[in-house]
Amino acid sequence: MNNNCYLIVDEKTNKSALVDCTVFNQKMIDLIGETELEYILLTHGHFDHIIGAKEVKEKYSCKVAISAEDEAMLSSGRLSLAYFCGEPQNDVEADIIIKDGDVITLGETEIKVISTPGHTKGSVCFISGDYLFSGDTLFYCSCGRTDFPGGSDSEMLSSLKKLKNLDGNFKVMTGHDETSTLDFERKNNPYMKLL
Helix, strand or coil, X not given: CCECCEXXXXXXXXXXXXXXXXXXXXXXXXXXXXXXXXXXXXXXXXHHHHCCHHHHHHHHCCEEEEECCCHHHHHCCXXXXXXXXXXXXXXXXXXXXXXXXXXXXXXXEXXXXXXXXXXXXXXXXXXXXXXXXXXXXXXXXXXXXXXXXXXXXXXXHHHHHHHHCCCCCCEEEECECCCEEHHXXXXXXXXXXXX
């Protein structure tokens, strides 16, 4: 599904965190490499963003973090949409429940949690340094779907406004397809231009 999965690495300690966790395969193992994986940070609970979390957690003994609103998706193929799409549901337990304003420490690197409901009730984005990991909230010249259970047009627009009003020009690391920058999206994204 053209999912993007990112690895944040603290260069001083070699500790790392996955942002979203697609299919567990050799490519995923190569991405993690020799880093010390501490966290799987989930932007939301849809199956295509969590499908590899169980196996990665078992292999690396890392902690899974997700919002309270999306936690149930980790053990329900109906809620995660896995069954709807004919995909497997690999149940996994959350170790950390995150909320707006939380800061996750990865060695000397800080990762801030921003609540951005709209695609799901519990969608979040992560900010670390100059990077905004937007999950399925903000895409290149688009935004996430709101027609799935828990989706909301009004919440999506509020979340996009929240991102638009952030200070600075972040590199936007999207949940699908190509990446972008926040300044580019402020100027060109048709949904942000409405705000």
